[in-house]
Amino acid sequence: MKLHREGYLIMAIAALILGIIHVGNYFLYQYTTWLWLYVLLIVGELTMMYLVVQFFRVPNIKCVYGLMDVMCPADGKVVVIEEVEETEFFNEKRIQISIFMSPLNVHANFNPISGIIKYVKYHKGLFLVAWHPKSSTDNERSTFVIEHKSGQQVLFRQIAGAVARRICYYVNENQAVKTGEEFGFIKFGSRIDVFLPLNCELNVKIGEIVKGRMTKLAVLKNND
Numbered sequence: 001m002k003l004h005r006e007g008y009l010i011m012a013i014a015a016l017i018l019g020i021i022h023v024g025n026y027f028l029y030q031y032t033t034w035l036w037l038y039v040l041l042i043v044g045e046l047t048m049m050y051l052v053v054q055f056f057r058v059p060n061i062k063c064v065y066g067l068m069d070v071m072c073p074a075d076g077k078v079v080v081i082e083e084v085e086e087t088e089f090f091n092e093k094r095i096q097i098s099i100f101m102s103p104l105n106v107h108a109n110f111n112p113i114s115g116i117i118k119y120v121k122y123h124k125g126l127f128l129v130a131w132h133p134k135s136s137t138d139n140e141r142s143t144f145v146i147e148h149k150s151g152q153q154v155l156f157r158q159i160a161g162a163v164a165r166r167i168c169y170y171v172n173e174n175q176a177v178k179t180g181e182e183f184g185f186i187k188f189g190s191r192i193d194v195f196l197p198l199n200c201e202l203n204v205k206i207g208e209i210v211k212g213r214m215t216k217l218a219v220l221k222n223n224d
Contacts, residue, residue, distance in 0.1 A: 001058065001059050001060060002058050002060070058106060058108045058182075059106065061180075061211075061212075061213045061214060063110070063179060063180025063213040063214070065179050065180065065216070066219070068148075068150065068219050068220040068221070068222075069113075069179070069216050069218075069219055069220075070112045070113050070154060070194070070196060070200070070216070070217045070218040070219070070220060071110070071112050071113070071179050071180060071212075071213060071214075071215070071216060071217065072099065072110075072112070072204075072210045072211060072212050072213070072214065072215040072216070072217050073099070073109050073110050073111065073112045073156055073183075073192050073194065073212060074099050074101055074105070074106070074107070074108075074109050074110070074192045074210075074212045075101060075105040075106040075107075075210065075211055075212050076099040076100050076101040076102065076105050076191075076192070076209075076210060077099065077100050077102075077207065077208070077209055077210070078097060078098070078099055078204050078205065078206055078207060078208045078210055079098050079099070079100045079191075079206065079207075080096055080097065080098035080193075080206070081095070081096070081097050081098075081202065081204070081205065081206050082095070082096055083095055083096075083198065084096045084195075086155060086195045088121075088143055088155075089119055089143065089145055089155055090153075090155065090195070093198060094155070094195040094196060094197065094198065095195070095196045095197070095198060095200065095202070095218075096193055096194070096195055096196075097193070097194045097196065097202075097204065097217055097218075098191060098192070098193045098194075099191065099192045099193075099194075099210060100191050101186065101190050101191060101192070106212060107185055107186050107187065107190070108182050108184075108185050108212070109158060109169075109182065109183055109184040109185060109186065109192060109212070110179075110180050110181060110182055110183065110212050110213050111146065111171075111177045111178065111179055111180065111181050111182075111183050112146070112154055112156055112179065112194060112217065113146050113148050113154050113179050113220070114146075114148065114149070114177065114178045114179045115146040115147045115148040115149060115176075115177065116146065116147050116174060116175070116176055116177075117144060117145070117146055117171050117172065117173050117174060117175045117176075117177060118145045118146065118147045118153065118173065118174075119143065119144065119145035119155075119173065120142070120143070120144055120169070120171060120172060120173050121142070121143050122141075122142045122167070122169075123140065123141050123142070123143070124140055125139045125140040125141060125160070139159050139160050140159075140160040140167060141157050141158060141159045141160065141167070142157065142158045142167050142169050142184070143155065143156075143157045144156055144157070144169070144171065144183070146177065148220060150220060150222050150223070151222075151223055152197055152220045152221075152222075152223065153197075154194065154195065154196060154197075154220075155194070155195040156192060156193065156194045156195070157192065157193045157194075157195075158184055158186055158190065158192055159190060159191040159192065159193065160186065160190055166186070166187045167184065167186050167187075167190075168184050168185045168186070168187075169183055169184035169185075170182070170183060170184060171183045171184075180213045194217060196217075196218050196220075197220065197221070199221045200218040200219060200220050200221060201218055201219040201221065202217070202218050203215075203216045203217060203218055203219065204216075204217055204218075
C-alpha cells in the first residue's frame with residue numbers, strides 16, 4: 001500500500017493540528033487528573049488520523065483483465081444500472097453504471113479499459129449529494145472517453161458530491177492509456193458513472209460492492 005500524493009499536504013496539516021491538540025490534552029491532564037478524559041481524547045486523535053490516512057491509501061493491486069473487459073474504475077457500491085440517453089458526447093442510448101464512493105473507500109480512480117483518450121472535459125457545477133439523480137449532469141464533474149482497439153468507446157465521469165470539493169485528473173486527449181492505470185482522484189465522497197455500449201455483457205448488479213481494478217463491470221462486444 002502507498003499513500004496518494006493528493007493527500008500529502010492534508011495529512012501534514014492534520015498531523016500538525018492533532019499534535020497541537022495532543023499537547024493541549026497533556027496539559028489538561030496535568031491540571032485535572034481526569035485520566036479517562038485524557039485517554040478518550042488520545043483515542044479520538046488516533047481515530048481521526050487513521051481516517052485521514054485511510055482515505056488517501058492506494059492498495060497495491062495487480063489488475064488482471066481480458067482484452068474486452070471493462071474493469072471497475074473505483075471502489076464503492078453500484079447504485080445505478082440503466083439504459084439512458086447520453087447527451088454530452090455520444091447523443092445516443094448507452095448503459096449507465098454508477099458507483100457511489102463513500103468517504104471510507106479508496107478514492108483513486110483507474111482507467112476502465114485500454115485505448116486512446118478521445119475526449120476530456122471539466123465542467124463546473126453544483127455539489128448535490130452524489131446519489132442524487134441529477135448529480136451526473138448538474139454537479140461539478142470531469143468526463144472522459146476512451147476508444148478501445150476494437151473501435152468501441154467507453155465514457156466515464158468523475159462527479160463531485162456534497163462533501164467532495166476537488167476533482168483531480170492526470171490524462172489528456174490523444175494519450176494512450178492502459179486498463180487499471182490511475183487517471184485521477186476525488187477528495188471526500190463522490191461518484192463515478194460509466195457509459196457502455198448497449199450490446200455489452202454486464203457483469204455486476206445494483207447494490208453490489210465493487211473494487212477498483214479488481215471487479216469486472218462488463219465485457220465489450222465487437223461491432224458487427
